[in-house]
Every structure is written in C-alpha cells, then in structure tokens.
Amino acid sequence: MKKENKNIGAFLSEYGVFIALAILVVIISAISPEFRQPGNFLNLLRQASFNGLIAFGMTCVILSGGIDLSVGSTFALSAIVCAEMIGHGVPVIVAVPVALLVGVALGLISGLLVTKGRLQPFIATLITMTAYRGLAMILTDGKPISRLAESSGDSLLFKAMGKGNFIFTFAPDFKIPIPIIILVVVFAIMYFVLKHTVFGRRLYATGSNAKCAALTGVNINRVKMSVYAVSGFLSALAGLIMISRVDSAQPIMGSGYELDAIAAVALGGTSMNGGRGRIAGTIAGVLIIAVLNNGLNILGVTSYYQSVVKALVILVAVLSDRKR
Amino acid sequence: MKRMIKLLFASLVALCFTACAIVIDGEEKTTSKKVESTGNIGLSISTLNNPFFVTLVEGAKKAAADMKLQLTVVDAGDDVAKQASDIEDLVSKNVSVLIVNAVDSDALTSAVKVALSKGVKVIAVDRAINGVDVDCQIASDNVAGAEMATQYIVDKLGEGVVTAELQGTLGSSAAIDRGKGFHNIADKKLKVAASQTANFNRAEGMSVMENMLQARGNIAAVFAANDEMALGAVEASSGAGKKVMVVGFDATDDAIAAIKAGRMAATIAQQPALIGETAVKTASEIVNGKTVEKNIPVKVTLVTAENAGK
Numbered sequence: 063m064k065k066e067n068k069n070i071g072a073f074l075s076e077y078g079v080f081i082a083l084a085i086l087v088v089i090i091s092a093i094s095p096e097f098r099q100p101g102n103f104l105n106l107l108r109q110a111s112f113n114g115l116i117a118f119g120m121t122c123v124i125l126s127g128g129i130d131l132s133v134g135s136t137f138a139l140s141a142i143v144c145a146e147m148i149g150h151g152v153p154v155i156v157a158v159p160v161a162l163l164v165g166v167a168l169g170l171i172s173g174l175l176v177t178k179g180r181l182q183p184f185i186a187t188l189i190t191m192t193a194y195r196g197l198a199m200i201l202t203d204g205k206p207i208s209r210l211a212e213s214s215g216d217s218l219l220f221k222a223m224g225k226g227n228f229i230f231t232f233a234p235d236f237k238i239p240i241p242i243i244i245l246v247v248v249f250a251i252m253y254f255v256l257k258h259t260v261f262g263r264r265l266y267a268t269g270s271n272a273k274c275a276a277l278t279g280v281n282i283n284r285v286k287m288s289v290y291a292v293s294g295f296l297s298a299l300a301g302l303i304m305i306s307r308v309d310s311a312q313p314i315m316g317s318g319y320e321l322d323a324i325a326a327v328a329l330g331g332t333s334m335n336g337g338r339g340r341i342a343g344t345i346a347g348v349l350i351i352a353v354l355n356n357g358l359n360i361l362g363v364t365s366y367y368q369s370v371v372k373a374l375v376i377l378v379a380v381l382s383d384r385k386r
Numbered sequence: 387m388k389r390m391i392k393l394l395f396a397s398l399v400a401l402c403f404t405a406c407a408i409v410i411d412g413e414e415k416t417t418s419k420k421v422e423s424t425g426n427i428g429l430s431i432s433t434l435n436n437p438f439f440v441t442l443v444e445g446a447k448k449a450a451a452d453m454k455l456q457l458t459v460v461d462a463g464d465d466v467a468k469q470a471s472d473i474e475d476l477v478s479k480n481v482s483v484l485i486v487n488a489v490d491s492d493a494l495t496s497a498v499k500v501a502l503s504k505g506v507k508v509i510a511v512d513r514a515i516n517g518v519d520v521d522c523q524i525a526s527d528n529v530a531g532a533e534m535a536t537q538y539i540v541d542k543l544g545e546g547v548v549t550a551e552l553q554g555t556l557g558s559s560a561a562i563d564r565g566k567g568f569h570n571i572a573d574k575k576l577k578v579a580a581s582q583t584a585n586f587n588r589a590e591g592m593s594v595m596e597n598m599l600q601a602r603g604n605i606a607a608v609f610a611a612n613d614e615m616a617l618g619a620v621e622a623s624s625g626a627g628k629k630v631m632v633v634g635f636d637a638t639d640d641a642i643a644a645i646k647a648g649r650m651a652a653t654i655a656q657q658p659a660l661i662g663e664t665a666v667k668t669a670s671e672i673v674n675g676k677t678v679e680k681n682i683p684v685k686v687t688l689v690t691a692e693n694a695g696k
Contacts, residue, residue, distance in 0.1 A: 096478055096479045096480055097478075099478065101478065102475075102478040105474045105475070105478055109471045109474070112467070206466075206490050206492065206493065208490070208492030208493065208516075209492055209516075209517070218408070218410075221410045221413075222408050222410065225410050225411040225412070225496055226408045226409070226410055226411075227408065227409050227410075227411065228406065228408060229406065229407050229408070229409055230401075230405050230406055230407075231405045231406065231407055232405055234409075237409065240408070304467055307467070307470060307496070308466050308467060308470050308493040308494070308496070308497075309492070309493060309495055309496060310466060310490055310492050310493035312466060312490065312493070314464070314465075315465070315466065315467065317465075355471070356471070356475050356478075359458075359460050359471075359472060359475040359476070359479075360458075360475055360478060360479045362458040362459075364459070365434055365459075365460065365461035365463070366434070
C-alpha cells in the first residue's frame with residue numbers, strides 16, 4: 063500500500079489536499095482583508111467543527127469499505143432527544159450522555175443492517191436516514207424546540223458546549239471556542255486509534271480486503287458495527303454542540319450534512335472503496351469546505367454561484383490528489 | 387524526554403484548573419471591541435428558494451444600488467445553523483448594519499447578541515428575533531391590511547351588513563394584528579355576527595363557516611385572517627348554497643385564482659420588494675447616524691377582481 067516512488071505525482075497525492083487548502087487560504091486572504099483577521103479564522107474553525115466531527119466518523123466508515131448516509135438524521139434525532147429531555151426538566155448532566163448513547167444506538171442499528179442484515183451500506187443507511195428523520199419529525203410534531211438554555215435552568219454545561227469559550231484569566235481577550243477544543247481532542251483520539259492501535263489495523267485490513275482480514279482472524283462484523291457506532295456517536299456529539307449554539311432544535315436540522323461529510327472525506331484523499339486514507343486528510347478537506355463557505359460569504363458571492371464554485375474547487379482538489 | 391512531557395502535561399493541567407474560565411458568547415459583561423463603521427450593510431435571508439424572499443432581496447439590492455451602498459446578501463437555505471454562521475461571517479466582514487430575516491425567531495438570539503455586542507446595528511425583517519432587543523423591526527402592516535380588507539366589505543355591501551370573522555391561530559402576532567385591523571373598522575361600520583378561530587387552516591375554515599351559517603343564516607360577508615381559511619369559507623358557503631362575500635389575506639396563488647373566478651372577493655398582498663427597500667433605506671439612515679423608529683410597518687395592497695394576476 064505504501065508509495066515507493068518519490069516523484070511529483072506521489073508528492074501531490076500525499077500532500078495535494080494540504081496544498082489546495084493553503085492556496086485557497088492565500089487567495090481569499092489576498093482578496094479580502096476581512097477574511098484574514100484572526101477572529102475570522104476562529105469563527106471559521108468553529109463553523110468547521112460540526113462537519114469535522116461528522117466527517118471523522120464518516121472517515122472510519124468509509125475506511126471499513128462502507129458509507130453512512132444517516133449522519134444528518136442521527137445528528138437531528140439525538141439532538142432532539144436531548145432537547146425533549148431538557149424541555150421535560152431532565153438535568154443536562156443526564157440528558158447529554160443519554161443523547162450520545164442514543165447516537166451510538168442509532169449507529170449500531172445501521173451496523174446491524176449491514177452485518178446481520180447483509181444489506182449494502184448505501185441501502186442500509188438510506189433506510190436508517192429516512193427512518194431517523196421521520197422519527198425526528200414525529201417527536202417534535204415538525205416544530206422546533208426552542209429556548210433550551212432557559213429550560214435547562216441556564217445550565218453552564220449546556221451553554222458551554224456550543225457557545226462557550228475557553229480563556230486564561232490572565233489573557234481574557236484570547237478566547238478559544240469550546241467546539242474547536244472538542245474537535246481537536248476528537249482528532250487526536252482518532253489519529254491515535256487509526257495509527258497506533260490493533261483496532262486501527264483491523265479497520266484498514268477490513269476495508270482493503272474483507273475476506274483476507276476474516277481469514278487472518280479479524281472479526282469483520284465487529285469492526286463494521288464499531289465504525290457505525292463511532293459515526294453515530296460523533297454525529298450525536300455534533301448535534302448537541304449545534305443545539306447549544308443555536309439554542310433550538312429543529313427536526314430538519316442536519317439535512318444534507320452527509321454530503322458535506324462525504325465531500326470532506328473524498329477531498330482528504332480517502333478511497334471510497336475503503337482501506338486507504340488518513341484522518342489528517344479529512345481535517346484538511348473539512349477546512350477546505352469551511353474556508354469556501356466562509357470566504358465566499360465574505361467576498362459576497364451570490365449563494366447560487368457558491369454551490370458551483372464549491373463543486374469546482376472540490377473537483378480540482380480531488381483530481382490533483384489522485385493517485386497516479 | 388517522557389518525564390519532560392509528563393511534567394509539561396501536569397503543569398498544563400494545573401494551569402487549566404487555576405487560571406482558566408469559560409465564557410459564554412453574548413453573555414460577557416464587558417462589551418467586545420467596537421469596530422469602526424464601514425457603512426456596509428449585510429443581509430441574511432432565510433431562503434432564496436421562495437419567491438417572496440427572492441423578491442425581498444431584489445428590492446433590497448435595487449435600493450442599495452440606487453443609493454450606492456455596499457450590500458452583501460447571504461442565503462441560509464432555511465438552515466438555522468447556516469444562518470448563525472452567515473451572521474458571524476457578516477460580522478467578520480465588518481458590516482455596520484445587519485438586516486436579518488430569521489429562519490426561526492428563537493434560534494438566532496446568541497448570534498445576534500454577539501453582533502450587537504460588537505456595535506453592529508440589527509434590523510429584523512418580516513420575522514421577529516426573540517430574546518434580543520434589535521434596533522428596528524420591519525414587517526408588513528397587518529393592521530392596515532385588515533382595515534383595508536374590511537373597508538372593502540363596507541364599500542361593496544354598505545354599512546351595517548352582517549359579517550363574520552375567521553380568526554387566525556390565537557396568540558400569533560399575525561392573528562392579533564389582523565384581528566385588530568378588522569375590529570377597528572367592523573366595530574363601527576359593520577354588524578359582527580360571529581368571531582371564531584379556524585387556526586389559519588382551510589379545512590377548519592370550512593367547518594367553522596358551516597357552523598356559523600347554520601347558526602346565522604343571514605351572514606353576508608366574511609373576513610378571514612388568511613387565504614386558506616377564506617378558501618374554506620368559500621367552499622362552505624357555496625356548499626350551503628349561499629352567496630357570501632369572502633375577503634382573505636396573503637394573496638396566495640389559490641386565492642388569486644379564486645378571485646379571478648369570482649368565488650372570492652378580495653385579498654391583501656404583502657409587498658416583499660418594498661420590505662427589502664425599506665430595510666436598506668432604514669439601514670442607510672442608521673449608518674448616517676439618524677435615529678429610526680423601533681417598528682416600521684410596510685404598506686400592503688388590496689387585490690380584487692380588477693387587479694388580480696397583475
């Protein structure tokens with residue numbers, strides 16, 4: 063799997079996405095003085111944290127040779143479960159872990175359909191995506207659940223997840239948004255797990271050749287169940303950060319997020335067939351999408367054109383990242 | 387090396403426990419640094435997938451071009467999270483005035499609070515933003531619209547005719563304002579036989595109207611607080627074989643078709659382009675240091691068989 067040839071093609075394939083990100087940041091910074099303010103970069107990173115968390119889970123699923131279309135619905139359904147609990151007076155300290163467990167359970171259902179049900183991952187998660195979205199609608203009657211901070215009794219934990227900033231008391235102007243800290247911590251864990259643990263090696267083995275992996279004693283069903291559980295957990299986490307940030311949970315929230323996550327993973331150079339890819343590439347992909355969303359807004363590009371520009375940049379980045 | 391790392395980690399943890407704090411966006415006691423006024427205007431629109439808001443943006447853009455103002459429009463695509471990000475982006479862009487058409491009145495509180503704390507002036511258009519004190523609120527004049535519709539009944543059928551009112555969902559601002567407009571005219575010039583809610587819903591509008599006709603056979607006109615209920619009332623009165631003049635609100639496509647076909651008498655149309663234009667004009671007044679009204683109602687128009695479909 064390792065690339066021996068050290069020519070330009072290999073270099074591009076290794077670092078293409080990082081180069082694309084750097085070029086993009088330099089170009090937009092050159093055009094727009096507002097974009098290059100430090101405050102805007104923090105703003106951009108915070109905006110990236112939702113797609114980042116979801117895309118990390120997606121990376122695992124895709125590495126295992128699957129795909130998870132249900133992330134956006136899981137994001138919404140777990141967040142709504144949390145919001146409903148808070149609305150009914152359940153303390154935040156209970157509601158948050160329960161909602162995260164709901165995310166894991168929703169992921170495990172997708173995993174069961176794939177392993178025991180022997181459905182193709184695309185179909186299995188298309189089913190769960192549709193079902194979870196419907197459940198989110200049923201739970202809320204299609205209406206948003208609002209003023210959550212108020213119902214939670216002004217809980218600091220609840221507000222801090224999405225709206226909190228970490229500061230040192232001796233430098234109060236230097237604020238690090240909590241969602242960015244969560245993103246960095248999850249990234250570090252994922253990086254370690256994929257690179258330095260037995261589970262990481264089993265995951266790559268399952269994705270590159272499931273039959274071989276099974277013959278060498280890897281329980282591929284267990285690996286597959288785990289990746290969908292991780293994906294469900296991280297989607298739920300992103301959902302909780304989101305409802306804290308906007309102080310409201312909508313049944314339609316997160317629709318289309320699976321596409322942004324898949325785009326980030328593809329940008330990051332992870333093979334859609336599984337078995338090859340890096341979590342560092344995914345974070346670069348996430349940042350490219352966030353820079354585009356934020357930069358095009360600041361440049362005042364009409365929203366209709368924004369989608370086309372985004373598609374073009376993704377196309378160019380993916381082409382330049384292609385294995386020669 | 388390992389010991390060094392351990393030591394570093396331990397001191398970092400210690401630092402975190404002693405010298406750290408968590409602050410929540412929009413709740414800081416000291417306001418953030420105010421940025422210098424650029425005179426630029428940002429408009430965050432709920433969706434450009436709905437003709438009403440597309441027209442509103444067009445009106446705003448035209449006004450900005452006429453007044454040579456720089457206007458940046460961002461489209462939230464009906465996604466509250468995207469709208470919160472959009473507002474942050476506009477604040478990053480140093481806009482002086484932020485015009486916000488909220489996807490959800492309750493979901494923007496913190497994003498708008500942060501903008502206000504940075505000295506950005508905020509105008510809410512079409513929908514309110516709950517939980518914050520914005521500088522100005524611009525929406526269609528529901529009271530005047532309902533007055534116009536009611537006056538039309540008086541003009542056509544004369545004073546003192548027996549009239550019924552179909553109210554909107556009780557407690558909603560549209561229902562309250564439209565009801566107020568109706569009663570401003572009707573209490574003086576018409577004989578109000580019944581006022582009941584049908585929750586802005588066509589099927590309910592029909593059954594409530596059927597019941598009203600059962601109880602009071604002499605109802606000559608109905609004011610409905612939206613077109614859906616009005617169309618329900620049209621069905622009910624034609625089902626009962628009675629000729630009742632029905633006036634609605636909103637100018638939906640269905641209602642305009644019904645007016646053209648002579649089944650409904652009139653409806654009230656909002657003017658999204660004028661709302662957009664008013665928002666930009668108000669923003670420019672704020673930029674120039676003028677004080678503006680907290681609430682600015684925008685004129686609505688009466689749609690009848692003569693001008694329907696124009």
